[in-house]
Amino acid sequence: MKKLVNDPKNVVTEAVAGFGAAHADLVRVSTDPIYIVRTDAPVAGKVGIVSGGGSGHEPMHGGLVGPGMLDAAVPGAVFTSPTPDPILAATKAVDGGAGVLHIVKNYTGDVLNFETAADLAAADGVEVRSVLVNDDVAVKDSLYTAGRRGVAGTVLVEKIAGAAADRGDDLESVALVAERVIGQVRSMGVALTPCVVPHAGQPSFTLAEDEIEIGIGIHGEPGRERIKLEPADAIVDRLLGPILDDIPFVAGDKVLLFVNGMGGTPQVELYIVFRRAAEVLAERGIEVTRTLVGNFTTALEMQGMSITVLKLDDELTTLWDAPVQTAALRWGR
Amino acid sequence: MNLGVAWAKAWITSSADVMSEHRIELIDLDRNIGDGDHGENMDRGFQAVLAKLEAVPAEASPGDVLKMVATTLISTVGGAAGPLYGTAFLKASIAIAGATDLDGAALVRLLTAARDGIVLRGKAESGDKTMVDAWTPAVDAAGAAHAAGADDLAILQAAADAAEAGALATEPLVARKGRASYLGERAIGHRDPGAQSSALLLRAAADTAALV
Secondary structure (H helix, E strand, C coil): CCCCCCCHHHHHHHHHHHHHHHCCCCEEEEECCEEEEECCCCCCCCCEEEEEEEECCCCCCHHHECCCCECEEEEEEECCCCCHHHHHHHHHHCCCCCCEEEEEECCHHHHHHHHHHHHHHHHCCCCEEEEEECCECCCCCHHHCCCCCCCCHHHHHHHHHHHHHHCCCCHHHHHHHHHHHHHHEEEEEEECCCCECCCCCCECCCCCCCEEEECCCCCCCCCCEEEECCCHHHHHHHHHHHHHHHCCCCCCCEEEEEEEECCCCCHHHHHHHHHHHHHHHHHCCCEEEEEEEECCCCCCCCCEEEEEEEECCHHHHHHHHCCEECCCCEECC | CCECHHHHHHHHHHHHHHHHHCHHHHHHHHHHHCCCCHHHHHHHHHHHHHHHHCCCCCCCCHHHHHHHHHHHHHHHCCCCHHHHHHHHHHHHHHHCCCCCCECHHHHHHHHHHHHHHHHHHHCCCCCCCCCHHHHHHHHHHHHHHHHCCCCHHHHHHHHHHHHHHHHHCCCCCCCCCCHHHHHHHHHCCCCCHHHHHHHHHHHHHHHHHHHC
16 A cells, blocks of 8 residues: 555544645634634624535545535544534534534434534534435435435535525525435446555455446445446446436436546546446436536545436526635636 | 442443454454444544543542543544444443442443443444444343342343354344445345444453452
8 A cells, every 4th residue: 555644643634734724715724623614704694504524535525615615624534424523613613693504424424423513513502404415326225224325416415505505595495405406416436446544554345356346435335236347338327327217317307417536537537437428318318507527525546436417407507606616616706 | 349430440441452452353344344444433532531531530430430431432433433332321321320339230221221322323223233233132131130130240241241142143134224234235244343342342341340
């Protein structure tokens, strides 16, 4: 294993310090407890939006903090949910009197720690609403599992909820918009290689040279099915099928198509994937009206990608187009 | 002899040692069916607990010790294990609040409240391949031993034996809660790391009861 780290125990603190130094125009960083907050927080009268989760998925969530998106991000240890203390501190730091929305990915640790933090915040008089993102269609039978996971669709939820808060929606309305995105966004991913958690020093799972894992989550946890490597187009078809059948997406729908890199896959391959995905959607009569391609929800150095499709309507399109100014997403300002 | 604050402190100190010793084993179990952070998180949490243990005043009760463990684990462990173990120790501390000497009935209350706390937070049932599969047999065995007139040490030994058997019995199960639930049949043959760390904690409770 070769990594650009010092002491593996300091990976998150050093990375967050570097992030704060690099983007001092957008964020300030609290070191104890660790969270990242936009420079002008709290914004009086605006609903605050907080997300967080294990580190290793950068730029999510710290890179999504700034005007038009998140007010604060709370990074935990690598692939480990943050504890309630920093979530509570970040929540208080962004409360401008209009309440705070927690955007939580549906992983057991994230859910339990954010729940505890929301209870503590309520006890301190901060109004908190929580939404759970669960866009991963790879988990088929939610009844017998912890439920569908929250993966790359989270980025779209955060952008659109952020825009709703920015235009002055109240807490209830921002939560409703976020829920609407969650109801209309679906994702599925593939891993070509595992990733190595710095303090573990070994791959989180093993894949033979010619094997890929279909339905991977974003923590290097194995997915549902292991198959032989196939051409890119065949892999795209395997992921898009379950996504499109799920809501379902039908002819005439307008969608945002998002191809997300897992960290170790070059852009050139992501665009090969995008080309095929757009082709399949066109064949089905589904119109791609907005797009996003790049590394946004990563799993350290894992090779692989996920495809996310969000059904758009006029309001969600307007909110997607609204100005945003973060380290990872920036337009309109 | 009933167990008091000396035992509570010895149990927690020993638990910290055990988590360090078994850090890699727990990481490996978790890598098989989860994400490989359980050993690291438990070790970090119990080292933080250890650092605070010295500051616990001499006149503290066993419940005070467990309450400090609870708040420290909640704020240092992260993942699912932090809130789950934190709630377990918090409920246990409430169940024995004020008691300076723990008789058999108090130990059964402690274990039952801890298990109930885990179920409350995690909403897992027996057979879901979680730490509940170590705790529920332990609670049952402790209750049966107490009813049969066993002393404190024998109650904790019965709990530890049952927890170890329960952890072992998670191996053939399909997981229905937590991250292993995404694996379906592929979780079969792997022991649940949370059940294993639970068994380690309960063994430490019994081993230290034999020493004080």
